[in-house]
Each structure stands twice: as C-alpha cells, then as structure tokens.
Amino acid sequence: MLWGLSGPLFLLDYVTAVAAATAVALAIRSVTGWRTRGPAPSTVELAYLTDRAGLACQVGVAALHRATGVRVGELSTLSVDGPPPSRPAPLVRALHAALRRPQTWAAVLADPEVNRALRRMVGRLVRDGWLLTPAQRRRTALGTLPLFAVAAVGVTRLVDSAVEGRDAGAPPFVAGLLLACLATLLGGWWLAEVPETGAAARRLLKRLRRAHADLAPEQRPAWSERDTDELLTAMALFGPRPLLAVDPRLAAQLGIDNDRTRPTTYAKTARR
Structure with missing residues (x-):
C-alpha cells in the first residue's frame, strides 16, 4: 500500500x-498577461481578441459596407466602388484595397496586404500585452x-x-x-490549452460586454435604429449576427449563418 x-x-x-x-x-x-501598455484596442482589434482573424475581417468589411457600400456581384464576388472611410484602421484599408477589384471572400482573406495588416495588428496586440507571447x-x-x-x-x-x-x-x-x-x-x-488572450484582454472583453449588454444577441436589438459604431461594437464583442440582420446577402458571402453566430469565448462567458 x-x-x-x-x-x-x-x-x-x-x-x-x-x-x-x-x-x-x-x-x-x-x-499571465495582467499588465498592458499603449492605447486600448480599436474595434477591429477587439474583434480579433474575441474570435481572431475571421471576425476582425468581418468587422472590417462591415465598416466598409456602412461607409461606402460593399457590392455583392456575380460568382459570389465582393467589391467596393467608393473611397475608404476617413482614418480607417490598417486592416480596413487593406480590405478596401483588396476589394477594389471583384473577388471572392476566400480570395480577400488570402490577399497578401490583408495578411500583412493582420500580422502587424497581432504584433501590436502582443507588444502591448493584450495577446500572450509564446x-x-x-x-x-x-x-x-x-x-x-x-x-x-x-x-x-x-x-x-x-x-x-x-x-x-x-x-x-x-x-x-x-x-x-x-x-x-x-x-x-x-x-x-492556453488561450491566446491575456488576463487583461479577457478582463476588458468581459467589462465591455457588461457595458454594452443592450447590444447582445439575446436582447434582439433593432439594428435599423442603431448607428455604425454600435453595429461594429456589437459584432466585435458578440459575433457577426448583427450583419446577418442588417444585410443577409452580404453576411452569407462572408460565411455568416444562423448556426455560427457566437464566438466560442463569448458563448462560454454568456453561460456564466
């Protein structure tokens, strides 16, 4: 014994x-990752902290759609006709450049400039302490x-x-x-299985979700009465469901559907 x-x-x-x-x-x-430095994350960066590159790019396209309109063309292609919004985030600027010629969403995600903007954004988030280093x-x-x-x-x-x-x-x-x-x-x-986000990022997301609880999908916000900032904030914190409500055709091209509307991290915190 x-x-x-x-x-x-x-x-x-x-x-x-x-x-x-x-x-x-x-x-x-x-x-781990309790301390941060630098400015608070932008809306696109919050989307990355919530559900990584896919949601960040969806928020970026939603910003373009509200500012200049994103057109859905033949063969499931996307394109923009107008100029980018004023002082756009680097990722939004890269998405606008990629969409100046019609191409599919998969091609947009594979665009070298979009990927370069994503890598730089991730580098900033790691440097400022929002994402954990290896x-x-x-x-x-x-x-x-x-x-x-x-x-x-x-x-x-x-x-x-x-x-x-x-x-x-x-x-x-x-x-x-x-x-x-x-x-x-x-x-x-x-x-x-360690998350990429540090303690400060998780704390920030939790606080923002409480502050913007009225934008949560469970509250069924009337998006026709909400402005662009609220739409983008809701997407960044709670997932892409708002775009599905605002423009179902565009949302379908971005791979958004009713069965996959909540990021895993938010789904876990929502049950607490």
Whole structure:
C-alpha cells in the first residue's frame, strides 16, 4: 500500500492535492498577461481578441459596407466602388484595397496586404500585452504540471495495488480514486490549452460586454435604429449576427449563418 495510508485517508489527501494544484494552475493563468501598455484596442482589434482573424475581417468589411457600400456581384464576388472611410484602421484599408477589384471572400482573406495588416495588428496586440507571447503561453501551460504529477501519484497507487496484490481500500474508495484520477487528467488537459488572450484582454472583453449588454444577441436589438459604431461594437464583442440582420446577402458571402453566430469565448462567458 503506497505510503501505508488507508483508502479513505489517501483519497482525502489526493482530493486536497488536486484542489491545491488546480488553484496554482488557475492563479498562473489569471495573472499571465495582467499588465498592458499603449492605447486600448480599436474595434477591429477587439474583434480579433474575441474570435481572431475571421471576425476582425468581418468587422472590417462591415465598416466598409456602412461607409461606402460593399457590392455583392456575380460568382459570389465582393467589391467596393467608393473611397475608404476617413482614418480607417490598417486592416480596413487593406480590405478596401483588396476589394477594389471583384473577388471572392476566400480570395480577400488570402490577399497578401490583408495578411500583412493582420500580422502587424497581432504584433501590436502582443507588444502591448493584450495577446500572450509564446513564452507566456508555455509558462501558463507548465502551470498544469502539478495536476499531472498528482494524477500520476493516484495512478501509481492504483497500479501498485493491482500489480502487487495490495489492499488499496474498499471498492468504493478504489472507484472514487479511479474517477478522481480521470477527472484530474481531463482537468489538466483542459487547462493546458492556453488561450491566446491575456488576463487583461479577457478582463476588458468581459467589462465591455457588461457595458454594452443592450447590444447582445439575446436582447434582439433593432439594428435599423442603431448607428455604425454600435453595429461594429456589437459584432466585435458578440459575433457577426448583427450583419446577418442588417444585410443577409452580404453576411452569407462572408460565411455568416444562423448556426455560427457566437464566438466560442463569448458563448462560454454568456453561460456564466
């Protein structure tokens, strides 16, 4: 019997160790990327923080559509005729340049200038602390090692008892330890998947979603009565559903549909 502990006592110590290891992993995650510098993210940058490049580009096209109009042509092509909005974000400017000639949405996303603007935007977000660096993500993932170490101890206890024929406790405690080990491994695997956004970005998005709760899809806003800033803010924080309501034909060309309207990150926070 590992360390000579009885089944109930070992299980109690195991659960305590799991709680402590989980607290360590969550604490590391909550403080990584806590500090930022530079100005607050723009609307397009907020969209990237919410659901990465796809939503950022959709918000950029929505800005162009409200400013100059985005035309849906033959063979599912998109194009613009007018000038870009005044003082556009670099990504919006790149999207406008790409759409000066008719092309599909897939071609727009593959445009070199659009991708260059996206890389520069990501670089700014990383530099200012809104997105985590690879080193920060590695450190956060390493914070889950205590969980796997505790799980290894529990598995060792079970294997040692089975192989050596030793008593690991009454069947209920053995089953409880087995379930606890599985839960620990699953929890460690889940926590090892580190988000790109830092703690400051997640805090900012949560605060903005509370401040603009009237724009959430659940509130069913009347978009015909909302201005452009509210439309873009709603898309950046809650996903592309507003554009689907405003211009279904354009939204369909951008890959927006009723079954995929909420970013994963917002869907998780909305259930809390």
